[in-house]
Amino acid sequence: MSEAAVSVWQLRWRRLRRDWPALAGAGVLVALYLACRAAPWLEDWLGVSGVETDLLSRFEPADGQHWLGSDEAGRDELCRLLRGGQVSLSIGFMAALGSSLVGTVIGACAGYFRGKVDMVLMRFTDFVLALPGLPVLIILAAIDLTKLGFSQDFVRSGDAGYWRIVAIVTLLGWTTVARLVRAATLALAEREFVLAARAQGASAWRVLWVHVLPNAISPVIVATTLRMGGVLLTESALSFLGVGIQPPATSWGSMLTNAQELIATAPLLAIYPGALVLVSVIAINFFGDGLQSAFDPRSDPG
Amino acid sequence: MSALLEARDLSVSFPVGGGWLQPARQVPAVRGVNLALQAGEALAVVGESGSGKTTLARALLGLVPVSGGQVIFAGQDTATMPASARQAMRRQVQMVFQDPFGSLDPRLTVGGIIAEPLEIHGLGTTATRRARVAELLGLVGLPADAAARYPHQFSGGQRQRIALARALAPAPQVIIADEPLSALDVSIQSQILNLLVELRARIGLAYLMISHDLAAVHHLADRVATMYLGAVVEVAGVEEMFTRPAHPYTAGLLAAVPRLGAGKRVPGGTLPGDIPSPLAPPPGCVFHPRCAGATARCGQEVPLLRPLDAGRAVACHHPLTGAV
Numbered sequence: 115m116s117e118a119a120v121s122v123w124q125l126r127w128r129r130l131r132r133d134w135p136a137l138a139g140a141g142v143l144v145a146l147y148l149a150c151r152a153a154p155w156l157e158d159w160l161g162v163s164g165v166e167t168d169l170l171s172r173f174e175p176a177d178g179q180h181w182l183g184s185d186e187a188g189r190d191e192l193c194r195l196l197r198g199g200q201v202s203l204s205i206g207f208m209a210a211l212g213s214s215l216v217g218t219v220i221g222a223c224a225g226y227f228r229g230k231v232d233m234v235l236m237r238f239t240d241f242v243l244a245l246p247g248l249p250v251l252i253i254l255a256a257i258d259l260t261k262l263g264f265s266q267d268f269v270r271s272g273d274a275g276y277w278r279i280v281a282i283v284t285l286l287g288w289t290t291v292a293r294l295v296r297a298a299t300l301a302l303a304e305r306e307f308v309l310a311a312r313a314q315g316a317s318a319w320r321v322l323w324v325h326v327l328p329n330a331i332s333p334v335i336v337a338t339t340l341r342m343g344g345v346l347l348t349e350s351a352l353s354f355l356g357v358g359i360q361p362p363a364t365s366w367g368s369m370l371t372n373a374q375e376l377i378a379t380a381p382l383l384a385i386y387p388g389a390l391v392l393v394s395v396i397a398i399n400f401f402g403d404g405l406q407s408a409f410d411p412r413s414d415p416g
Numbered sequence: 417m418s419a420l421l422e423a424r425d426l427s428v429s430f431p432v433g434g435g436w437l438q439p440a441r442q443v444p445a446v447r448g449v450n451l452a453l454q455a456g457e458a459l460a461v462v463g464e465s466g467s468g469k470t471t472l473a474r475a476l477l478g479l480v481p482v483s484g485g486q487v488i489f490a491g492q493d494t495a496t497m498p499a500s501a502r503q504a505m506r507r508q509v510q511m512v513f514q515d516p517f518g519s520l521d522p523r524l525t526v527g528g529i530i531a532e533p534l535e536i537h538g539l540g541t542t543a544t545r546r547a548r549v550a551e552l553l554g555l556v557g558l559p560a561d562a563a564a565r566y567p568h569q570f571s572g573g574q575r576q577r578i579a580l581a582r583a584l585a586p587a588p589q590v591i592i593a594d595e596p597l598s599a600l601d602v603s604i605q606s607q608i609l610n611l612l613v614e615l616r617a618r619i620g621l622a623y624l625m626i627s628h629d630l631a632a633v634h635h636l637a638d639r640v641a642t643m644y645l646g647a648v649v650e651v652a653g654v655e656e657m658f659t660r661p662a663h664p665y666t667a668g669l670l671a672a673v674p675r676l677g678a679g680k681r682v683p684g685g686t687l688p689g690d691i692p693s694p695l696a697p698p699p700g701c702v703f704h705p706r707c708a709g710a711t712a713r714c715g716q717e718v719p720l721l722r723p724l725d726a727g728r729a730v731a732c733h734h735p736l737t738g739a740v
Contacts, residue, residue, distance in 0.1 A: 305518055306513040306514075306515055306518040306519035307518065307519050307520055307521040309474075309479055309511075309513070309519075310511065310513060310519050310579075310582070311521075311532065311536075312479060313477045313478075313479055313506065313510070313511045314506055314507075314510075314532065314533045314536045314537075315502070315503045315506035315507070315536055315537070316532075316536050320536065324521075324524075324532075325521050325523075328521075328523040329521070329522065329523055
């Protein structure tokens, strides 16, 4: 009784704090993100550009100005990687978040209302899950956005490619979270504290928002984190296939695409973005695993 | 005398099995129960596991769909009452659950848990709710600073006090308590039981207590209803029930209570066998396979709940008459 109020979140934070691979993963991600945000300042400071082409200094080796050399159009490779990273990481974050939001809503409705609602939503989930991923991605990526009512300006801008990928990955990626949330909701709906709230006359909305979702959120957070790694890879694949981020904007995936023709002459141009994708995905997975064990009530409560 | 909360011929069945083509079978959990709770009264429902006590409690609160009969609150049928009356009933009828570890949301503070009924029913402002929470914590014997803590920081008995405070929050007329003691340590049970008795004396609540703890029932209840396989087999005042049980099943329950010292044997002795499956109930009186006094008639004719004498009713062809 003398113990100060310790919420479950504080307990989780204590567990996470002792998990060094998770902390290292988080540290790498934060460092990568900050470095990517710093790209414009780095460009100013070094007097290089990751966007402007300079055909007189193509394929420069690494030196004091171009720390990682320059690419086939004379752009500074490091700055281009950082600019690409901004896009790649933020697509990963946005699309994972979007998938989780959609999945949570669908899963919570299916699990709480059950019956026909559950049937319809879960069969739809099975349908989406059964779609062959890559061909659908390519078809969706080929949709002419102007026919969907978007303005020409938007479609031609770099933003369109960015949001297109976020939307596609969200539309195809929510199924895991939907199933997780449905299972958690089904279990929670039988718990007595949910019955207690229903006996009080709480609305479905209140029961879901106050009692079910806060108790179901842990696996969602973990799944979102792990999903982010998957999105990075999907983005790379899409951009690699040329349906993702288009020049002059870039991402790690589209840098890989550009590098494939030059793999014999300038292999480093493929290795750098590939390595960054690899490092980010590993860091994200370490962090996600750490969250998973920190959220598991069976792990040491100290 | 008008009943506050009443079950009229109430039945609840649950579907089992069933698939795309074959329809699900219905398992009757509560079968034609008639039971009335008067204002300020403490009514206990006793019976073995599987006798339908918990389902009856949940059906009274509208937590499980009713398959037959009615639940009447303050003279109104809950199935047809307007939404506003239903919300009013949900304020007046509160529930305390068996497991104090499961009935409190681990994500909310104790203050949030106790204030929830007030929020749902839009009672008071944030400040008056806080004051009410402190008052309720005092009423159930917890310190006021408990409001800022989380359920996992409390023991089972303390949590049951929190659950009770939540039930008391909207100033209800009825508390339905589903085995409120059975998940607690014996030493804590008496504390909670005394608290229930004391609260009733102070606030004038009506209790519907589901229990298989006959000693607790004896201590708290005015009347006792015995349930067997989803039906009420005997209703009597608590003293008559404990001294002169009329139904052989009640007698068997009483005989099964372990006593210190050499207790007298109850006629009929302890109960052999188990409660039968509700999917395949025996014909006639569902209790007859376990009943020492069963006759041929018991295997054919279903006994109805009929008045026996002063305030007693029993569903038995051959009610016991002797005193214990």
